[in-house]
Amino acid sequence: MKTSIPGKKALTGPPDRGKLLIKNPFEEFGTFSYLKAEIPLDQIVQSSEEVMGRIRRGYEKLLVEEAKELVWMVQYNTIIKAYEVAEKYVKEIDYSAEDIEDFCFALENTRKIPYLIPGPAGVYLSALCNYAKEEKIVLKLSELKTEINLVGFRLPKGKHLLIEGDTGDFTGIGLEGGELAVEGNAKNWTGAGMRGGKILVRKNIGLHTGEWMMGGEIYVGGRVRGLGNIVEGKVFERDKLVYPGKVRYPNLYY
Amino acid sequence: MRKNGHQKQVMEIYQFISENLYFNRPDIEIKGERYNSTILFSLLAGLNRGKVLIIGEPGLGKTTSAEYVCSLIYQFPLGVIWSSEVSGHPEQTEEKIVGRPDLGKLNRGIEDVVWTIFSQIPVKIVDEINRLPETKQSMILDGVDRGNWEYLNEMIINDEYCLFATANYQDGGTNTIIAPLVDRFDMMVESRYPGPNLSFLIGRGKRKDHVLRHPKYEKDLLRVFKSKTAYEKKFPKMEEVCNAFGEYVYGLLGVRPLQRQDRDEIRAEMENLELDLDASAFARMLLAEFSFCERYGQKRVVENCEEGCHYTGYLCHDIKNCASNRLPTSIKQYAQGLAWLLEDSEIDIEHVKSVVPYTLAHRIQWKEGILSRKERVKRDDPFPIFLAKEAVKAVSQRYREQDEHLKDALAVGSKIFQGESLEPVEGDHPLYVEIKKDIDTRQT
Numbered sequence: 001m002k003t004s005i006p007g008k009k010a011l012t013g014p015p016d017r018g019k020l021l022i023k024n025p026f027e028e029f030g031t032f033s034y035l036k037a038e039i040p041l042d043q044i045v046q047s048s049e050e051v052m053g054r055i056r057r058g059y060e061k062l063l064v065e066e067a068k069e070l071v072w073m074v075q076y077n078t079i080i081k082a083y084e085v086a087e088k089y090v091k092e093i094d095y096s097a098e099d100i101e102d103f104c105f106a107l108e109n110t111r112k113i114p115y116l117i118p119g120p121a122g123v124y125l126s127a128l129c130n131y132a133k134e135e136k137i138v139l140k141l142s143e144l145k146t147e148i149n150l151v152g153f154r155l156p157k158g159k160h161l162l163i164e165g166d167t168g169d170f171t172g173i174g175l176e177g178g179e180l181a182v183e184g185n186a187k188n189w190t191g192a193g194m195r196g197g198k199i200l201v202r203k204n205i206g207l208h209t210g211e212w213m214m215g216g217e218i219y220v221g222g223r224v225r226g227l228g229n230i231v232e233g234k235v236f237e238r239d240k241l242v243y244p245g246k247v248r249y250p251n252l253y254y
Numbered sequence: 255m256r257k258n259g260h261q262k263q264v265m266e267i268y269q270f271i272s273e274n275l276y277f278n279r280p281d282i283e284i285k286g287e288r289y290n291s292t293i294l295f296s297l298l299a300g301l302n303r304g305k306v307l308i309i310g311e312p313g314l315g316k317t318t319s320a321e322y323v324c325s326l327i328y329q330f331p332l333g334v335i336w337s338s339e340v341s342g343h344p345e346q347t348e349e350k351i352v353g354r355p356d357l358g359k360l361n362r363g364i365e366d367v368v369w370t371i372f373s374q375i376p377v378k379i380v381d382e383i384n385r386l387p388e389t390k391q392s393m394i395l396d397g398v399d400r401g402n403w404e405y406l407n408e409m410i411i412n413d414e415y416c417l418f419a420t421a422n423y424q425d426g427g428t429n430t431i432i433a434p435l436v437d438r439f440d441m442m443v444e445s446r447y448p449g450p451n452l453s454f455l456i457g458r459g460k461r462k463d464h465v466l467r468h469p470k471y472e473k474d475l476l477r478v479f480k481s482k483t484a485y486e487k488k489f490p491k492m493e494e495v496c497n498a499f500g501e502y503v504y505g506l507l508g509v510r511p512l513q514r515q516d517r518d519e520i521r522a523e524m525e526n527l528e529l530d531l532d533a534s535a536f537a538r539m540l541l542a543e544f545s546f547c548e549r550y551g552q553k554r555v556v557e558n559c560e561e562g563c564h565y566t567g568y569l570c571h572d573i574k575n576c577a578s579n580r581l582p583t584s585i586k587q588y589a590q591g592l593a594w595l596l597e598d599s600e601i602d603i604e605h606v607k608s609v610v611p612y613t614l615a616h617r618i619q620w621k622e623g624i625l626s627r628k629e630r631v632k633r634d635d636p637f638p639i640f641l642a643k644e645a646v647k648a649v650s651q652r653y654r655e656q657d658e659h660l661k662d663a664l665a666v667g668s669k670i671f672q673g674e675s676l677e678p679v680e681g682d683h684p685l686y687v688e689i690k691k692d693i694d695t696r697q698t
Contacts, residue, residue, distance in 0.1 A: 025692055026668035032531060034662035 048102070051095050055103050058089035059124050066120055079173075082120055083153060086127035097134045100125065108144055118168055122150030129161055130154060141165035147187065152180040155197065169206070172199045175216055191218045192228060210235055210243065260520050261597050263510055264301070267326045268293055270509040275462055276319045277452045278445075281634070284608045285596060292319050292445045295612060296418065298591035300327035300377075301512075301520055304584075305398060305417040305438060307383075307431075307616060309636065310445035312422055317381050319445055320418035324377035325466045326503070327416075329496035329511045333472035334479075335379065338371040342385035348393050353405040356482075365406055371479045373403040374488070376415045383419040383435075384428045391432050399438045410485045414517070420445075440584035441609075442616040444636050465507060471499045524594045529586065532603040535661050537585055539685050540610065540649050543569040544577035544618065546684035552576055555619060565684060569645055574619040584613040607650060611642035618642065652683065663689055671696050 024030075066082045107121055125148060129137050135158055141148065142165030149168035152161055157177025166184035175194035182199075188206035191199050196215045204222035211228025218235045227235060227243055235243040271293050272278065280288035292308065292315075299306040300323050308316040321335050340351050352373050356366040372378060383391070397403045401412030419439065422428060447453070474495045478488050493514055500511040512520070529537065547553050548565055553576035565571060586601075588609040593601040615638040624641070633640040653660070663679035667689045670676050678690050 022671075022696055024668060024671040026664045026671060026689070028529075028534060028668075029531060029661060029664035030668040030672070032661050032665040034658055034665065 048099070051093065051099050052102055052106065054093045055095060055099060055128070056106060058086070058093065059103075059121070061089055062086050062120055062124055063117065079119075079123060079150065079153070079170075082123045083127060086120075086124045087131070090124070090127045090131050095128070095132070097132055097137045100128045100132060100137065101139050103128065104139055104141055104144060104148070107148075108146065118146065118149040122148045122168070122170070123153060126150060126153035126155070130156055130159065136160045136162070138162045138164065141167070142184065149187075152178070152199075155180055157197065166203075171201075172197075175199065177216075185222070189228070191216070191233075194218075194233070260512075260516055260523075261595055263512065263516070264297060264520075264595060266509050267511070268297055270507065271319075271322050271326065274465075275322045276315055277456055278315070278448045279452070281446060282608065284592065285604055291612065292443050293323065295441050295443050295588065295609075296320060296323040297327065298588055298595070299418070299440065300324060300416045301517060302524070302587050302591050303414060303416055303521075304440045304587060306419070307436070307439040307442045308418060308420045308445050309423065309442060310420075311447065314445045314447055316420035316445040317379065320379050320420065322466065324379065324416070324418070326509065326511045327517070328377050329500040329503075329513065330375070330377055331468045331472045331475070331499055332466045333469070334371070334375070334475045335377060337476065338375045338377070339379045339381055340372050342380060342382040344385070344387050344390075346386055346390055348405065351394060352397065352403050353408075355406060365408075367405050367408045369403065369405075369410060369485065371476070373397065373410060373412075374479050374485060376412060378415060378417040380417070380419040382422060382428075384421040384424075384431050386429070388429055388432050391429075391435050395434055395438065398435065414514075436616050437578050437580055439616060440580075440588060441612045442638065443612055444639060466503065468499055468502055471495050471502070520594070524590045527590050527593050527599075527601050529589070529601045529606070530603075531661055532657065533589065533601050533606045535657065535664060536603050536650070536653050537582060537606055537610075538664070539653055539660065539683065540646070541577055541582060542683065542685040542688050543649060544573060544581070544614075546570045546688065548684075548687070559621075568684060569648065570684060572621055572624045572645075574621055575617075578617065581613060581617060585610055588613060603653075607646055610646050611639055614645065615639045615642040618645075656681065656683070660685065667693055 062082065062085050065085050066078070104125065125139075129139075129152070137160070139151075139161070141163055144165065147166050147168035150170045150173065151163060151167045152172040152175060153170070154174045154176050155161055155172065155178030159178035160181075161178065162181045162183070164183045167182050167186045169187045169189050170192060171182060171186045171190045172180045172194060173189065173192040175191065175197040177196040179198045180200070182201045182203075185203040186201045186205045189208045189211055190201065190205050191209060191213055192211040194210070194213050194216045198216060199218045200221075201219070202221040205218075205220045205224050207226035208228035209220075209224055209226065210218055210230040210233060213228070213230045213233045215233050217233060219239075220235070220237050222238070224235065224237045224242060230243055233243075234241060268289075272290055276290075276293060278290045278292065280290050282289050282291045282294070296306055296308070296319060298304065306320075308320060310316045317339075321332055324330060324335055325332055340346070351370060353367045353369040356364075356368050359366045380386075380394070398417055401415045403410050403412070421431065448456070475492065478491050478495065481488065497513055500513060504510045545553055546565065546568070547557070547559070547570060548563060549560055550557050553570060553573065555575040559571055563571065585606060589601045589605040592605045592609060596605075598605070618638075618641070620641055625637075628641060628644070629637065631640075635643060659679065659681060660683070663681060663686055666676050666679050670678065670693050678686070678693055680686060
């Protein structure tokens with residue numbers, strides 16, 4: 001015969017898990033607060049990261065405004081408009097020439113900048129170069145896999161821009177008296193619409209060189225594939241003046 | 255920390271032993287002061303109810319140092335201590351160590367136990383413990399660990415006891431001390447050769463141990479231990495005789511041994527001392543290196559370390575076994591005792607670094623490669639203690655390089671444990687991995 005044990009509570013269910021307290025093995029460190037000693041390098045790195053962030057955001061805003069669905073056509077008015085937008089954002093940032101180079105590398109790092117569209121990127125880069133405090137800017141682009149177009153757009157008088165590596169199309173278009181040197185090859189439409197200044201390309205250059213060029217000089221250390229419709233100015237191939245000179249037909253064989 | 259003057263009393267006992275009874279050189283430096291490790295740690299063991307394994311060459315004072323410490327800390331005349339000592343030899347039996355049947359009562363059909371003095375006395379010395387065969391060593395495991403002595407379904411529990419075991423280096427007549435027994439010792443120290451000059455003085459001098467003898471009190475105490483009174487009821491009489499002996503020693507030698515009340519006050523004071531954050535973080539870092547295995551979850555003596563492990567640079571790669579939970583207990587206990595003795599208000603990293611090699615030396619099984627590589631290195635300490643000191647130095651260096659970061663990791667761990675939404679701090683040391691494991695346990 002079952003007898004009930006007085007005072008014994010019946011089990012009503014599993015114990016409340018929230019009340020099962022696990023001892024905190026780190027309790028004594030609860031009040032420890034780590035004051036990380038700031039070293040100058042930390043500050044430099046932090047400052048550099050802040051600037052890069054602002055430059056990046058400027059580029060992203062440019063893409064949002066100008067590259068609808070990430071498509072951008074190279075046309076005279078789109079270039080002008082994109083440059084105006086880029087100018088607007090670039091003027092608000094305090095940066096240095098090294099930051100511009102870092103931005104070039106960031107363009108290839110898809111984790112930092114998801115979209116590299118060569119046209120707007122070149123326009124933005126040109127705006128950065130034109131508004132930089134330094135007169136002389138060196139961009140080491142030889143490690144980049146992508147050639148950037150529109151580098152040196154509207155480079156103003158007094159600015160010297162040296163590119164180590166190759167450039168894409170429309171290099172130095174609309175140059176406004178600055179000096180642009182390319183230590184590698186340049187592609188098509190180099191110097192198109194330039195008003196003054198100097199473009200030096202150490203190796204080869206593509207087609208439509210100097211198209212609608214209004215002034216200034218283009219020096220090519222290698223071969224010129226083809227000249228465009230030049231209005232005024234000079235083009236040199238391996239120290240030899242090729243424009244104004246005999247008419248050159250484009251070399252279609254290489 | 256409230257100072258009750260007992261530190262001074264204990265240091266006087268230390269001075270008396272080192273100047274009059276146990277001649278030896280100081281071999282350890284703690285916070286700018288030099289001490290002899292054998293006397294110092296034996297004193298702390300006596301105060302803390304600890305267990306010490308004293309090793310050394312024959313005739314270098316292993317047993318006598320323990321006897322002097324026990325006599326002055328517990329107020330027992332040497333004659334009683336001598337009669338209680340158990341010597342390790344192959345013919346040793348449970349009846350000689352623990353107790354025997356009361357033959358008179360047994361004849362009348364009543365089972366009763368006559369406990370040995372060894373099992374009853376608070377100060378226990380096992381001489382040449384490694385001469386006990388391994389099967390006989392198992393007999394004393396529980397008694398050594400908890401002070402429980404069982405025989406014929408009867409049990410006595412030593413409320414207060416300390417244990418000293420001596421061991422010679424391996425020779426034809428010695429056995430290995432079994433791993434469970436070794437792990438139960440808090441510390442291992444070496445009773446060293448004092449140098450030819452001190453040794454000559456010892457040889458030239460008269461026998462000094464008679465100053466800690468008193469035939470009348472010895473007879474009274476032996477009568478108390480041999481009486482048929484229940485074990486618990488012997489204490490008041492035992493204390494009375496011990497106190498009388500203590501007064502005699504004070505009058506004769508000017509050094510006051512400790513009474514039961516003094517020892518209880520000392521322990522209460524010691525227990526109030528806590529580890530500071532550095533000491534705690536350092537100890538955790540050490541324990542992590544002696545137990546971690548990235549591949550198998552923890553160190554196990556039956557599992558081999560793989561080559562090319564990311565943690566090759568840490569001590570877990572150099573050892574075979576896992577640190578036991580007795581290790582942190584020993585570290586805390588002796589660091590606490592040391593901090594108390596030096597009148598510091600909390601246990602800091604220096605206290606911990608001083609005691610760790612001695613708590614670690616006998617517990618770690620090093621890989622053969624490490625043993626053969628370091629065996630011929632010039633040193634002052636016996637090999638196990640030397641290896642332990644090198645290990646502590648290595649961990650100490652690593653701690654210095656990242657102490658703030660490590661403490662930050664522990665602080666963040668605490669916050670996560672309390673429910674804050676934070677990411678655990680990353681780091682290369684095994685301890686960062688262990689912190690994450692503990693946090694994951696909490697979150698599941």
